[in-house]
Amino acid sequence: MIDPTYHAPVAQLVRVTDSSELDLEVQIVYDKTVYNLYVKYMTKSEVRMLNGYRLIYRPDYPGAMINSNWQGYVYEHIYVAEGFLGRPLRENEVVHHLDLDRSNNRSENLLVLEKPQHGKLHAFG
Numbered sequence: 192m193i194d195p196t197y198h199a200p201v202a203q204l205v206r207v208t209d210s211s212e213l214d215l216e217v218q219i220v221y222d223k224t225v226y227n228l229y230v231k232y233m234t235k236s237e238v239r240m241l242n243g244y245r246l247i248y249r250p251d252y253p254g255a256m257i258n259s260n261w262q263g264y265v266y267e268h269i270y271v272a273e274g275f276l277g278r279p280l281r282e283n284e285v286v287h288h289l290d291l292d293r294s295n296n297r298s299e300n301l302l303v304l305e306k307p308q309h310g311k312l313h314a315f316g
């Protein structure tokens with residue numbers, strides 16, 4: 192169980208607006224600055240699963256995999272998080288699923304944390 196009083200977010204999502212089934216307009220606060228961003232989803236048929244994670248086909252995305260089996264795929268939670276951050280994740284950052292469901296990549300379920308913070312979060316288990 193996650194301690195609800197624990198929070199050390201790098202970025203906190205504050206609002207999600209569904210503009211269609213697959214597209215999201217998100218508003219986040221990062222370093223006390225409010226950002227409005229638009230996250231474009233691919234169609235559901237372009238989603239594949241790996242170890243409980245969803246991957247989406249985004250061959251033009253800078254973080255897309257180059258491995259032959261997964262060429263052009265990106266972890267959806269990373270894609271969504273980087274979309275609302277407006278920048279790539281840093282080396283020391285990870286994306287946490289608040290409900291612990293790796294496949295739930297709704298922006299409001301994701302929290303970007305530094306790795307030590309993330310470790311502490313799971314240590315509450």
Ligand SMILES: [Zn+2]
Nearest residue numbers: 286287288309
């Ligand atoms: Zn986690």
